[in-house]
Amino acid sequence: MRSADVVNAPPQTVRVRIPAGAANALCQVGPIRSGMVSAEVEVRGRRVEIQTSDEGPVLFPTDVGLTLLSALNADPGLLVSGARALDVGCGSGLYTVALAMAGAAHVTALDVNPACADVTRENATRNGIRPAQVATIVGDLAELAVVEPWDLVVCNPPHFPHDPIYAADDGIEAALVGGSDGRALYDVLLARLDELLAPGGTLLLTHSSLTDISRTRRTLQRNGYECRTVQVCELDIPLRRYAAHRDVLLSRLYPLRAAERAAFRGLRFEVHTLAATRIDSQDGSGE
Numbered sequence: 001m002r003s004a005d006v007v008n009a010p011p012q013t014v015r016v017r018i019p020a021g022a023a024n025a026l027c028q029v030g031p032i033r034s035g036m037v038s039a040e041v042e043v044r045g046r047r048v049e050i051q052t053s054d055e056g057p058v059l060f061p062t063d064v065g066l067t068l069l070s071a072l073n074a075d076p077g078l079l080v081s082g083a084r085a086l087d088v089g090c091g092s093g094l095y096t097v098a099l100a101m102a103g104a105a106h107v108t109a110l111d112v113n114p115a116c117a118d119v120t121r122e123n124a125t126r127n128g129i130r131p132a133q134v135a136t137i138v139g140d141l142a143e144l145a146v147v148e149p150w151d152l153v154v155c156n157p158p159h160f161p162h163d164p165i166y167a168a169d170d171g172i173e174a175a176l177v178g179g180s181d182g183r184a185l186y187d188v189l190l191a192r193l194d195e196l197l198a199p200g201g202t203l204l205l206t207h208s209s210l211t212d213i214s215r216t217r218r219t220l221q222r223n224g225y226e227c228r229t230v231q232v233c234e235l236d237i238p239l240r241r242y243a244a245h246r247d248v249l250l251s252r253l254y255p256l257r258a259a260e261r262a263a264f265r266g267l268r269f270e271v272h273t274l275a276a277t278r279i280d281s282q283d284g285s286g287e
Contacts, residue, residue: 014074018063018235026066043069043098050123052092057115057171061094062238064271065156068206069098071231071273080104088141088155091175093120095154100129109136113171142188149198157185159208161252166245181256182211190219197278209263209270210253225276233271
């Protein structure tokens with residue numbers, strides 16, 4: 001891991017601190033060539049390379065999303081090999097490719113942005129993944145037809161609250177902006193989780209401290225899931241695409257913080273990687 005200090009925290013939790021001002025600390029970024037930029041990251045001993053257009057409609061991997069892969073590396077108890085996985089909001093295909101290379105039997109990549117499906121397939125091919133190992137779906141999670149639930153669901157939801165000054169109807173908004181309080185995709189995911197996860201399945205969620213982590217944990221526990229924090233990462237709020245609108249974004253976050261629905265200090269916040277496991281009775285009676 002580059003430009004990041006890692007210390008062991010309470011049992012089964014890893015704490016990561018990315019220094020202020022550091023960017024792309026959790027991957028190696030290559031030079032821009034012909035408008036394309038690449039990121040390389042190691043996941044369970046395998047090198048993953050992701051490419052996107054530098055200023056295109058698909059968000060380049062950020063340290064926020066990369067924390068989930070860092071958590072996978074830190075906790076071998078998170079089982080991937082042989083799993084049927086769903087990547088919600090696949091973006092560039094970072095998680096889809098990483099899971100396939102880590103041994104997932106099949107990965108379904110879902111995103112509302114059609115460009116993400118194309119880029120995910122391209123990155124899967126770039127990394128030598130068999131076409132039959134990955135399926136891409138363009139659509140909204142709220143409308144996804146579940147034929148067979150998945151063993152593993154991964155998601156890095158958008159976490160900025162909406163404001164018309166910086167939000168636009170494009171792929172970048174879909175990747176970064178999550179409704180009035182930033183929780184839009186979190187709430188849909190939690191509402192549908194029983195349908196999405198097979199018995200004994202696991203949700204691996206990148207959760208921003210801007211979007212009320214305690215509320216998510218309470219909802220999961222109330223719905224019968226065991227939830228633990230695999231990793232906590234402190235880092236800068238990612239403002240590259242919205243740097244010109246920093247003050248507007250902060251003006252949306254301050255009331256959420258006052259209501260204890262967001263946690264940050266200055267431009268620093270945390271990303272918690274949560275692992276929630278669906279608990280079902282052995283006899284299937286639910287009693």
